Amino acid sequence: MQIAPSVLSADFAKLGTEIEEITQAGADWIHLDVMDGHFVPNLTFGPPVIKMVRGFSNQPFDVHLMIDRPSRYIENFLKAGADIISFHVEAEPDIDKTIDLIAAGGAKPALAVKPGTPIQTVYPYLDKLYMVLVMTVEPGFGGQSFMGDMLEKVRALKAKAPELLVQVDGGINLDTIAEAAKAGVDCCVAGTSVFGAEDREQRIFALKARAFDAIAK
DSSP states (O other): OEEEEBGGGSOGGGHHHHHHHHHHTTOSSEEEEEEBSSSSSOBOOOHHHHHHHGGGOOSOEEEEEESSSGGGTHHHHHHHTOSEEEEETTTOSOHHHHHHHHHHTTSEEEEEEOTTSOGGGGGGGGGGOSEEEEESSOTTOSSOOOOGGGHHHHHHHHHHOTTSEEEEESSOSTTTHHHHHHHTOSEEEESHHHHTOSSHHHHHHHHHHHHHHHHHO
16 A cells, blocks of 8 residues: 655645655655645645655655646646646546646656546546546545545446556545555545654554555455
8 A cells, every 4th residue: 555645734834844754754655736726626736836845755746636627737747746647537628638748748647536426437548547546535625534435436446457556535544544445445645644643654654554454354
């Protein structure tokens, strides 16, 4: 199980230091949530901020675009240092073009789906994707409760494309990560659970241990 702490829950006044700390604490990826205030009812940051903090970690930058028509901005995020770019199937009319833009720029393409979107909407693109991100909360804000019924999407994806990476985002903590692991999730985004812990290294270790134990049983 990979753990990708979401900087949405970090202290933005010292974002570079926060990213450096979670890297040293054992984060596998750094998850960066980009929101435009239109596709989702929240605003965060864009390519300039990602570029500024890129030097604080050597781990992959996992950029989750919660924005309308992301194809317009792919080049900017590539230049900023994104290694993995997820965009929402609901937000882009030309999905093939956007996937190709990401791949041509040297990053790994991923599609994300909101809770209300059938997982079958990503099936036509599976052979071109590095990963599918299944939202286990409504996108837009951190600290929401985990929607366990979304794991049916994970199981369906793993049955359809066993080698494809599947990530979940929303409500992941020491109680819910076991469910995710059993369903076949490869990477869990964890915001509040990691950044809110007194000992972040211990929390990342504990999350991985819970996932491992759940799979081993």
